[in-house]
Amino acid sequence: xxxxxxxxxxxxxxxxxxxxxxxxxxxxxxxxxxxxxxxxxxxxxxxxxxxxxxxxxxxxxxxxxxxxxxxxxxxxxxxxxxxxxxxxxxxxxxxxxxxxxxxxxxxxxxxxxxxxxxxxxxxxxxxxxxxxxxxxxxxxxxxxxxxxxxxxxxxxxxxxxxxxxxxxxxxxxxxxxxxxxxxxxxxxxxxxxxxxxxxxxxxxxxxxxxxxxxxxxxxxxxxxxxxxxxxxxxxxxxxxxxxxxxxxxxxxxxxxxxxxxxxxxxxxxxxxxxxxxxxxxxxxxxxxxxxxx
Amino acid sequence: xxxxxxxxxxxxxxxxxxxxxxxxxxxxxxxxxxxxxxxxxxxxxxxxxxxxxxxxxxxxxxxxxxxxxxxxxxxxxxxxxxxxxxxxxxxxxxxxxxxxxxxxxxxxxxxxxxxxxxxxxxxxxxxxxxxxxxxxxxxxxxxxxxxxxxxxxxxxxxxxxxxxxxxxxxxxxxxxxxxxxxxxxxxxxxxxxxxxxxxxxxxxxxxxxxxxxxxxxxxxxxxxxxxxxxxxxxxxxxxxxxxxxxxxxxxxxxxxxxxxxxxxxxxxxxxxxxxxxxxxxxxxxxxxxxxxxxxxxxxxxxxxxxxxxxxxxxxxxxxxxxxxxxxxxxxxxxxxxxxxxxxxxxxxxxxxxxxxxxxxxxxxxxxxxxxxxxxxxxxxxxxxxxxxxxxxxxxxxxxxxxxxxxxxxxxxxxxxxxxxxxxxxxxxxxxxxxxxxxxxxxxxxxxxxxxxxxxxxxxxxxxxxxxxxxxxxxxxxxxxxxxxxxxxxxxxxxxxxxxxxxxxxxxxxxxxxxxxxxxxxxxxxxxxxxxxxxxxxxxxxxxxxxxxxxxxxxxxxxxxxxxxxxxxxxxxxxxxxxxxxxxxxxxxxxxxxx
Numbered sequence: 001x002x003x004x005x006x007x008x009x010x011x012x013x014x015x016x017x018x019x020x021x022x023x024x025x026x027x028x029x030x031x032x033x034x035x036x037x038x039x040x041x042x043x044x045x046x047x048x049x050x051x052x053x054x055x056x057x058x059x060x061x062x063x064x065x066x067x068x069x070x071x072x073x074x075x076x077x078x079x080x081x082x083x084x085x086x087x088x089x090x091x092x093x094x095x096x097x098x099x100x101x102x103x104x105x106x107x108x109x110x111x112x113x114x115x116x117x118x119x120x121x122x123x124x125x126x127x128x129x130x131x132x133x134x135x136x137x138x139x140x141x142x143x144x145x146x147x148x149x150x151x152x153x154x155x156x157x158x159x160x161x162x163x164x165x166x167x168x169x170x171x172x173x174x175x176x177x178x179x180x181x182x183x184x185x186x187x188x189x190x191x192x193x194x195x196x197x198x199x200x201x202x203x204x205x206x207x208x209x210x211x212x213x214x215x216x217x218x219x220x221x222x223x224x225x226x227x228x229x230x231x232x233x234x235x236x237x238x239x240x241x242x243x244x245x246x247x248x249x250x251x252x253x254x255x256x257x258x259x260x261x262x263x264x265x266x267x268x269x270x271x272x273x274x275x276x277x278x279x280x281x282x283x284x285x286x287x288x289x290x291x292x293x
Numbered sequence: 294x295x296x297x298x299x300x301x302x303x304x305x306x307x308x309x310x311x312x313x314x315x316x317x318x319x320x321x322x323x324x325x326x327x328x329x330x331x332x333x334x335x336x337x338x339x340x341x342x343x344x345x346x347x348x349x350x351x352x353x354x355x356x357x358x359x360x361x362x363x364x365x366x367x368x369x370x371x372x373x374x375x376x377x378x379x380x381x382x383x384x385x386x387x388x389x390x391x392x393x394x395x396x397x398x399x400x401x402x403x404x405x406x407x408x409x410x411x412x413x414x415x416x417x418x419x420x421x422x423x424x425x426x427x428x429x430x431x432x433x434x435x436x437x438x439x440x441x442x443x444x445x446x447x448x449x450x451x452x453x454x455x456x457x458x459x460x461x462x463x464x465x466x467x468x469x470x471x472x473x474x475x476x477x478x479x480x481x482x483x484x485x486x487x488x489x490x491x492x493x494x495x496x497x498x499x500x501x502x503x504x505x506x507x508x509x510x511x512x513x514x515x516x517x518x519x520x521x522x523x524x525x526x527x528x529x530x531x532x533x534x535x536x537x538x539x540x541x542x543x544x545x546x547x548x549x550x551x552x553x554x555x556x557x558x559x560x561x562x563x564x565x566x567x568x569x570x571x572x573x574x575x576x577x578x579x580x581x582x583x584x585x586x587x588x589x590x591x592x593x594x595x596x597x598x599x600x601x602x603x604x605x606x607x608x609x610x611x612x613x614x615x616x617x618x619x620x621x622x623x624x625x626x627x628x629x630x631x632x633x634x635x636x637x638x639x640x641x642x643x644x645x646x647x648x649x650x651x652x653x654x655x656x657x658x659x660x661x662x663x664x665x666x667x668x669x670x671x672x673x674x675x676x677x678x679x680x681x682x683x684x685x686x687x688x689x690x691x692x693x694x695x696x697x698x699x700x701x702x703x704x705x706x707x708x709x710x711x712x713x714x715x716x717x718x719x720x721x722x723x724x725x726x727x728x729x730x731x732x733x734x735x736x737x738x739x740x741x742x743x744x745x746x747x748x749x750x751x752x753x754x755x756x757x758x759x760x761x762x763x764x765x766x767x768x769x770x771x772x773x774x775x776x777x778x779x780x781x782x783x784x785x786x787x788x789x790x791x792x793x794x795x796x797x798x799x800x801x802x803x804x805x806x807x808x809x810x811x812x813x814x815x816x817x818x819x820x821x822x823x824x825x826x827x828x829x830x831x832x833x834x835x836x837x838x839x840x841x842x843x844x845x846x847x848x849x850x851x852x853x854x855x856x857x858x859x860x861x862x863x864x865x866x867x868x869x870x871x872x873x874x875x876x877x878x879x880x881x882x883x884x885x886x887x
Contacts, residue, residue, distance in 0.1 A: 001582045003304050003382075012584035013542045016524050020597065044571045047538060047586060049529040078532060153373045163400070181396035181621055183403045183697050183707045184432075185542075186635050190702040204384065206375060 084118025740818025
């Protein structure tokens with residue numbers, strides 16, 4: 001069994017454990033490459049079905065192509081899609097692009113806060129209705145106690161300390177020092193009432209693993225990852241005002257793999273195009289303590 | 294072909310363990326630096342940091358600093374460090390040395406392909422050196438290299454090196470660990486890390502880097518018989534899908550399409566119809582390590598927790614077993630308390646029934662006559678489950694012979710199964726209860742005769758509680774109206790009564806209490822009616838055992854039980870009078886006047 005097969009099998013195993021263990025489970029889909037790999041793993045784990053809703057937090061500053069790709073896949077794969085948003089902040093222009101907040105504050109408002117309220121169900125959220133083929137506001141939005149997240153240990157410091165099943169208490173706090181043990185393939189799937197759990201099926205994947213897997217499985221990804229002729233491409237996707245493309249002429253997945261493993265990107269951090277990381281000293285610690293994924 | 298070669302590249306998982314301050318971070322920091330596995334400029338940056346902060350540079354800072362700042366494509370952290378040596382990929386877990394972090398250490402080590410144990414040459418073998426050795430053997434880490442560090446402090450004394458190596462070797466051999474190497478090193482000076490040092494001319498190798506490169510990820514999983522713990526059974530009916538897929542990861546061995554498989558503990562059998570995948574057709578074969586799903590040719594009763602195997606190589610099935618167990622939680626493991634056992638995919642109620650011995654994991658001194666198992670103790674003890682579980686003895690298949698115990702919502706201990714034990718916890722309890730039972734002067738049979746009946750328990754099971762409730766009530770009333778003495782023990786009355794102190798989800802406890810009540814009610818000579826929603830075969834067996842000497846009559850409405858488990862299959866919306874014949878035939882009621 002090769003490395004990718006091992007990573008895949010482990011990811012599927014974790015997804016199945018999560019599905020069995022949580023009454024109310026959802027999976028975050030940021031439309032980026034990592035969570036898209038996660039979605040593919042879910043389709044494999046459940047043989048073409050994704051038996052829990054996907055959640056996307058739309059900051060309204062996403063690159064339009066990401067949204068159209070999202071909705072295309074939702075229809076094609078019959079996904080149960082929930083979209084949440086901090087409508088009030090957007091309406092009041094409490095954002096970085098509108099000049100009222102710095103980047104970190106903006107992330108907290110439009111992503112962390114929106115995510116928290118979308119998951120708890122106390123803000124209105126949209127759900128895709130396949131019959132009407134459009135998003136409609138969800139009635140009686142229920143809270144999710146388990147959230148599947150596509151974070152990787154190699155992304156940055158705090159993420160490398162994560163457990164696969166990572167409990168947060170009722171206040172959302174993460175006790176880094178006292179994390180429960182995980183033995184062999186036994187993960188902690190029992191939690192006291194009120195515990196909120198994040199599940200990380202691709203924790204031990206690297207950026208290169210992700211691209212090699214996308215190549216092997218032929219997973220469709222947003223074309224923003226490729227150079228469409230102007231010598232630039234996105235390495236990491238976020239909001240348009242805070243994510244900039246890198247100089248690269250990789251036009252397809254295999255060229256990205258080459259670029260990462262032996263080419264110009266070898267040894268260069270992935271999130272170099274993300275401005276909010278720089279304001280956070282590169283660690284995302286401020287954001288992650290407050291619920292950022 | 295070339296692509297396959299590339300994807301075939303493995304990533305070895307290595308754990309570094311050892312007592313606190315014995316130098317793990319220094320060795321790793323310096324090794325990565327000297328082997329060129331660090332990002333450019335990192336070393337200079339840390340040196341600069343030390344200069345401006347009035348600190349003497351140490352290689353450990355390199356690792357610690359990298360924990361904070363991870364901007365360069367490799368990530369280094371106390372939990373997981375990704376790096377390459379000569380194009381071979383590693384993920385290294387730098388396990389904390391403090392005893393408080395044992396649970397982090399076992400988390401990392403339980404999935405490691407190989408381990409380094411670091412020992413301070415001057416301090417010698419310490420508490421955690423032994424404990425970590427013990428845990429590695431326990432966790433099944435086969436490849437171990439011992440690094441005797443800080444050789445510079447003892448003037449590179451070959452004698453002292455040999456002394457420690459010999460002592461530790463005899464300790465480890467007692468645990469069944471044969472280290473591949475004992476390497477004398479100095480993390481601070483870099484001796485024998487990347488190349489052999491002139492300071493130890495008496496040592497001929499390998500270096501630590503060579504030891505890294507020599508580790509293999511050889512797995513024995515394929516060599517054991519086929520085992521697939523059933524993780525779930527899926528039936529997604531959306532989009533016209535009508536497959537009933539048994540999902541799980543093949544733990545050991547290989548399975549082919551068309552193979553005959555048997556489910557344990559239930560014993561049901563069928564043949565593999567198809568190996569399912571996202572895009573059909575699936576492969577003809579799956580082997581160990583692969584997360585898969587299969588469909589069977591017969592719709593047999595299979596559920597999560599069971600173990601799929603082939604008939605010619607069956608696993609063990611038991612209620613009670615002797616184990617070697619390591620306890621991690623601060624609260625002790627005690628007798629007569631209910632815990633949850635997770636064994637392969639099953640999770641069952643489990644009790645500690647006997648402690649044979651307790652070993653202090655740091656000293657390896659054995660104590661018997663202990664009545665609890667404390668934090669970091671290793672114990673040989675007997676565990677008993679309420680329902681039977683399927684597994685292999687650790688000696689015959691380590692991958693399906695290990696388990697964890699859940700207490701207070703957390704993995705609190707882990708262990709391996711050494712031997713199965715004959716009778717179960719429940720058997721013993723029933724034997725003891727019956728031998729001490731104080732009989733009434735009037736026997737249950739005698740009491741029953743007053744009403745021309747035999748004392749009997751009639752149990753309805755099926756998917757729908759309301760339906761079961763209605764059947765049991767109707768039959769109870771019908772019997773009573775005809776002059777027999779019957780009583781309906783409703784599930785709700787138990788849950789709000791005798792079961793008030795347990796969770797409604799605690800089925801085992803509910804069944805145990807129900808069984809005791811049924812035994813008592815049987816003694817009164819009654820015909821007792823009761824219901825259990827969706828009972829499985831093990832629950833029926835359990836209830837039969839615990840309610841002895843009462844004999845249970847099982848009326849199946851629309852349950853998943855195999856046909857031979859029930860005495861009568863009641864059709865949907867059936868008239869309850871169809872049961873009269875059965876009761877008469879079994880001489881439960883004596884006259885034919887219904």
